[in-house]
Amino acid sequence: MTIDAPLDMRPTTAVPPAPANGLLTSPILPTLLNLALPNAIAMVGTTLVAVAETAYIGRLGTEPLAGIALVFPFVMLTQMMSAGAMGGGVSSAISRAIGAGNRDRAADLALHAAMIGACAGIFFTVTMLIFGRAFYTLLGGRGGVLEQAMQYSHVLFSGAMAIWLVNTLASVVRGTGDMRIPSVTLIGTALVQIAVGGALGLGLFGLPRLGMAGVAAGQLTAFTLGAIFLIWYLVSGRSRLALNFKGFKFQRDMFFDILRVGAVACLSPLQTVLTVLIFTKILAGYGTATLAGYGMGSRLEFLLTPIAFAFGVASVPMVGMAVGAGLVTRARQVAWTAGIAAGIAVGAIGLIVAAMPSLWVSLFTSDPGVTAAASSYLVWAGPAFAFFGMGACLYFSSQGAAKVGGPVMAGTARLLIVGGGGAWLASAGAPAWTLFALVGAAMVVYGLGTALSIRLTRWSK
Template sequence: MTIDTPLDLRSAAAPSAPTNDLLTSPILPTLLKLALPNAIAMVGTTLVAVAETSYIGRLGTEPLAGIALVFPFAMLTQMMSAGAMGGGVSSAISRALGAGKRERAATLALHAAMIGACAGLFFTAMMLIFGRAFYTLLGGRGGVLEEAMQYSHVLFSGAISIWLVNTLASVVRGTGDMRIPSIALIGIALVQIAVGGALGLGLFGLPRLGMGGVAMGQLIAFTLGAVFLAWYLVSGRSRLTLHFGAFTFHRDMFIDILKVGAISCLSPLQSVLTILIFTRILAGYGTETLAGYGMGSRLEFLLIPITFAFGVASVPMIGMAVGAGLVARARRIAWTAAAAAGVTVGLIGLIVAIKPMLWVSLFTSDPGVTAAANSYFAWAGPGFGFFGLGVCLYFSAQGAAKVGGPVLAGTLRLVLVGVGGWWLASSGAPAWTMFALVGTAMVVFGLSTALSVRLTRWGK
């Protein structure tokens, strides 16, 4: 028989401390530490957008207008796979880890890969069958439509690679590891810039494939990225290891991912519909106005990756906190991330509103296109900060598995743009009033998202 010492008694009575640093570390420094790799990766994304638009600008005005037709669908693929369904994946895995259920997290990762592969095949079928009809509805005609189709056919033939890259990256991010996904995305960006430019413009003695060649750069880069991330997760080097041989189908795990991811997919769909509505309306203002708006909307889409850097960093922090029952900490993380994203994106908006040529001159010197792009930034730029605030809170809500409010805020923005844009166009209003409507809708979206997060109860 042994008698416990006072030290033994204290050790037995003390609760076990959380082993995950994301549950205990200071919020802002940890958030910035996690956001930094994402921000660096987003620099690569920005460089791709700049380089690709520059390549296409050298091909002519019709290709530049054609990419404005395809770009919303390309971004829809990226946003759904990385931000929407990807957020659902990271949320489910981080909540499982926060609750101490590591085996469940590993099995969730395999279910996520299945969802990503099926979604990629769906996008390929949809765009190869209906792509021409979509672009025609947006006002694509003649040479502009044909240029759009050249790019679209090549890009969407490999949509499964895009979905697998973003799904597997979200699995890794759900564990709190932002470094490896960022390294993969930077590598993808470099390959895409080099291959897309070489094949699109016929550099280094290669055939000049035009729009199809530019798209081929993205297809090849994402295929290589998917192979790398799959190898990383299977090799045992990640915080979660995928064991395909021990896989068992669990319906509840699909539900755990889809209850966040599927609903979240409505948000990028709303964002793209907003762009498509404007694209269709502005097509009636002429090719120059459409091309100018395409430049403006491309920067608007690039703000999403910037807010992604902060928002996706908040997802595992919030998910683990909610899984561990630390709801008050989860809310502090959400507001801290939203403030950081809003300030960063807001500064970008103010800069391009004051000096729009910093962006526009990268792509064109055409006076008509330049005038339209300058007008867009002057009116919509001041609303960018509210847009960043709303998008970041949407990601944070994913971590808590409470995305209904932010999705409804996106619906409000869509209705405002759709109804307001139709009324302005039918009234014969000039293009600048449409751009002012875009800025107003961003402000409404940001404030309504913040209100919904404030009023929604998190936790069980």
């Protein structure tokens, strides 16, 4: 006769515990820095592409330089919408699903995100091919300058889907907490763009000199290759998400999960572009030297933006996973840590150039009028860079929590202050320094308004 062992003494098969999610348990600041570094490198690389493009377009002549100035706001809008706004919505939805332990949902969200990116790219292609000439004419494009802009625009926006797919799929991978692959992809894309665009635009190495069309073809080629690589990476099983094409079904709630963050966040790039366009139009009435000085000062602001974005993009999966797991207190700690770090990093540089503007201005000009205007801009706006950096970073953190309305409203306030206040000052004949001080005040309002909105908004799973 055999005697059954007591139930609690019977041998059992050990089930290995699920691997811990480091983004939910690791110390916040070191983890943020580890995630932010590859993003910063990739974004600086993207910025250097703009510098390189400007350099070899300058060799094509004055009209091409003026033409690219007309197209640039729309290129910037495409990039900011696909990478920062809708991309943030994609990373947010995926990271919240992973934080809640639902990787199947995260994989399905990735496929829905790809469809959104493809459709948005087609929309940009159709819009710019049909209305591009009207947009550039509205901005003042005429004659040869307009034709140069159209040569670049037609080629570039014919492949807008590639740009959207690269940034959308990179955001999918970032949503899993992997910042390395998106950064490597963007750096590779930047290198290909510089090499191919320069070679085709200037006719190097025996290639035909295609001018502006060749420069745009470089960007189109680079992003097409980047999109192909990211598709391969996600489909090959090497990513942290196992995509299931056979069991895929269209689900309206998944589109809504992405769009309720990404679509609202798309208002922020629109506000940024409008702010730049309106303020540039206002300053044009103050003369060439003042306008050039503002452009020189704002260029530094543009180069500092990747620092804030690096911390912000790094915070999205950390906040999203924490919210998905119900760790709302940790999610808020991540957001505040990222915002303060970005504010300190950007603000320190702002204070240095405000105290010694010649460190930056002397790199570009020795013209007394331009130097005076640029120095005045940095003196008045530089101390406010910290608030801009903090606000831009917290905007991304709020995407992780799917609570982006407040930061968008803060951006609206900045637009109204710069547009309305600038127009009033210009009509009153106020000196240029008052306009620069207004820009600084608008940055302070944006940063504090974003922080206040996050403080007052209830975050929950």
